[in-house]
Amino acid sequence: MKRRAASLMLVILFAASNVYSQTRSARNGSSSPAPVNITLPNKEGSVRFLVIGDTGTGSDEQHELAQVMLRYRQVFPFEFVLMMGDNMYGSEKAVDYKTKFENVYKPLLDQKVKFYASLGNHDESNQRFYEFFNMEGQEYYRFKKGNVSFYSLNSNYMDKRQVEWLNEKLATDTASWKIAFFHHPPYSSGGKHGSDDKLRQIVEPIFLKHGVDVVFAGHEHFYERIKPQKGIYYFISGSGGKLRKGDVKKGSPLTEKAYDRDMSFMLVEVNDNQLHFQVISRPGETVDSGVIVNAGKSNGNGRVITSSSGD
């Protein structure tokens, strides 16, 4: 157990000045959208992806957010998308796969962007067979990109079988970065749901034991970056199709940064020992950004860089 409290360090690169003023209300369609502004290194050969959650509504707002994703992809060519679950609200007939997913992300699918889904509490298990969710018929699975291992978990049903699978896979995983993503957040400042303590009791010891670096979750319909917990970085990106405006508890000791005024998605780039992230809102604002430097995995001297908030 080589972990880790100090081995991952976060540097927030962009201050409030970098947060663009909202130049357009995406809802009323007035005036021009905010300019595309990439704060990520955008290097050739890095692992570039997008994170969304709680998308499956098929609403106008979900479509608008997808358009913003498309605009950003023209500049930042992310290769794939991680889905945090609740991929389909309500019925799950064949037509719902079209209206709540395929039609919304058709331009991205046409550009061969791959979606990797996890299951939420509104998702049937049969989604694991769906061609565009790339789950290989499994409710929980692992895939690798470059020096990163991704673990898609089914937090809706974390039974003994899954716990054993996760332990086994992580124990032999030599990837530089281990990223887990699933629906229910182990830590959250949400007023409606909050931290999933029972889930955390089970998964956190495994993450710590095997050196999981970053965790993405959804369920809460907002964005939140949690203060590092025992050295692990937790993000919530659950406003890809629904928004729970003002739901983040003010003054929560867990919050490093939160955004619950509009829908959003995350762009992420992993390059060697750095994980950069940028969070974009539906109006096109950058609402958070930064870099996690994994000194334990760097070629450098492992020095500690103090965390600093961007704003």
Added chain:
Amino acid sequence: MPFRGGMKTTLSKSLAVRIMAFASALAVASTSAVFAYQVPTAPPLSENDKQIAVAFEKRVKQYAKLREDLEAKMPKLSKEAKPEEIETHKKQFQERVRQARAGAKQGEVFTPEAQTLIRSMIKKEFKGRERAEFRDTVLKEADTKGVPLRVNYPYPESGELLEMPPTLLLRLPQLPKQVRYRFVGRNLLLVDRENGLIVDYMTNALP
């Protein structure tokens, strides 16, 4: 990255010493943390309870075998299926299992002894504030109002599949992968994960 550059230039000898001390402290902390990082395990059962749990698991396995045999006769669903194929497969699978279990009755899997055991496990899992919170979740927040309490009927696909608390799952009798526990209100259901049929249910499972 001006911030990082700044750190590089200010890295003094004294800071390096402090970092080394911090690293040593971490090493000690990580050794002691081995014990803190244990995943919770279920408490052992009495011999009598063990027998009841094994018998329950056997009955669920019998259902799993039945539905496996039925599914094996159907066209296999691809791992890259179209939505229409998923929908058709589920519908046909439901029809076959419903037909095969036409006479199934409530309590055949959740026998009275199994119900007593499971109720006591749930009661031990949720105490005090946790119980109140979980009751709030299942009774007020979860969108499961349209779920019928009827054996061999489908769990509505628009109904929420409430997260099963993982610590409870470790405690309850283990199910084959084809069958899931689901809370609907205070009731506990056994639901087939592919065809969505309610295999059995027990009422007032949550105290």
